[in-house]
Amino acid sequence: MIQDLQHKIDMKTKPLGSLGILENVALQIGLVQQSLTPILNKPTVVIFAGDHGIAEEGVSAYPQEVTYQMVLNFLSKGAAINVFGRQNDIDIKIVDAGVKFDFEPHPDLITAKVGMGTGNFLIEKAMTAEQLDLCFNKADQIVTKIFDTGCNIIGFGEMGIGNTSSAAMIMSSICNLPLEVCTGKGTASNNDQLANKVRILKDCQNFHGVINDPMEVLQTYGGFEVAQICGAMLSAYKKNMLIMVDGFITTAAYLIAVHLIPEIKNNAIFCHLSDESGHQHVLEFLKADPLVNLRMRLGEGTGCAVAYPLIKSAVHFLNEMASFDSAGVSTKND
Template identity: 60%
Template sequence: MNIENQLQQKIDTKTKPIGALGMLEKLAFKIGTIQSSLSPKLTAPTMIVFAGDHGIANHGVSAYPQEVTHQMVLNFLNGGAAINVFSKQHDIELKIVDAGVNFDFPSNDTLISAKIANGTQSFLEEKAMTAAQFQDSIEKGASIVKEIAQSGTNIIGFGEMGIGNTSSSAIIMSYLCNIPIEDCVGKGTGVEGDQLSNKINILKKTKDFHGTITSPEEVLTTFGGFEMVQMYGAMLEAQRQGMIILVDGFIASTVFLAAYKTNPSIQKNAIFCHLSDESGHLRLLNYLNAEPILKLNMRLGEGTGCALAYPLIKSAVAFLNEMASFESASVSEKSQTEAS
């Protein structure tokens, strides 16, 4: 009997009706499959928040100015953001990465410096980054995950911070899913009305300017942020390391989409933590045939959805490992005969 059948049998013979623990059963099955174990473990959970600035932010696509990126990174480093609170609450180690913020941070033990440049170029006028910067970003993201894996971590979450990155995500999704940009664009940091119309128009002009692009690598080079490409490299490395990959909201899911297009087997390692209130996210999750754990009307980013879903993931592993079976508890199973 293969590991999948053994896991399903173990889940089905717990002291409960079959399927009664709903999504927890699916999570237990997935985690057991990732680890190829009937008794999986979660060790040293870690959250990485990649931060970077975007040239497109200077075209009015965000409700906030670009300097909010570095201000929020300082907030992360001072422990004041939502992701700090939730990571601390659930004993998740938090790592902040400067992938390409337009700010020179003072030396800080909690900041991983992986800066490619002080933000990308505006993709309205040219490619966001060079091919060399793209490759450097992938390598830096992968290197960060390799080091984390060596410390014993087997479950890793991905978050981001970067004013303008919902615009990048929307256009990446539009290209890789081959759907109109209007179906991908949302409020982001809170743009509405004329500002939202302006955001859509800018992204339409961008697609007209760049024309047809098909490969995920070229799409990321043209429209991605350094934080997004580092996350892409990090996700692919996490899959190579056999880790459980926790995917946050719209931006992280868009990066995952690119990783999936590059290596479809990464889907086996991924848990989608929440449905973002960003309008394109549901369509993206449907495209990926992914079922999110939570729906809390959040659109904050930072990896907050991963941190909030983690206790439920722990519960899935706990029931698989600790809950009695019908046999061990001497409880009668459902009758195999139907009443006539």
């Protein structure tokens, strides 16, 4: 299949390789679907929201109640991800994975609450092993329902004050990199707040010691939303869906997923390079080539939403662009 797909790409009316990364994406999608004419059905971005005990230590410039307030904003369709989703015909789902708030029932809210926020990993593991298993089970149920609607391409966003700290701890543990490399300012912190954040996270690392098992890393430092994203990615891979990877936090979830099932990389499309400082280093660790760099660091799945038109372009040129033979255009001289 790979030879047939590459031949089809190469025989389009263009110089070899002249569509750059779009050619790589077209080849990847064709291989995932084992088709010379792949299709994208019902693109969906799922936003998982959860609160973090570590937020109690002042690692974010924003108070913890912003998590639930932003969930309400998603439900009111007023956030950036809602705007970009409408623009690009992407369905948006919102999941309460563990927000420290009791939401009223809402038709657009999926309730998958594992707890009222995680434990504070400065003094304990973020979650129990049973809670981690529950995150994976709930995530699989969510993805299965979406898959059953005919969706074959899914992206994941997140909302959770303190979750850049969670992602930095996961990245440092899995990539064996110092926390200074992995830790960014997060939600608009200044340099003094960043230095304090690094100091607190080092205390957390010293408290727990070296952890080598990926699932224990996730249990120790993950948020309920991060754990559910990891489980959702694994579920999507098992259904052979295309997986749009957003920014820093979702890439941290992917770090765990790819250690559990290395083949998931075949289905993963890295949508953008986040301006959160650790993201470039983790993408280099993964040898991943993101589609765009717009200096975004919002989260919410916005990187997936803005990159999706490029993914569509890759499929459309493969399916609709003329070949040299069909167009009667001469190929280059040997």
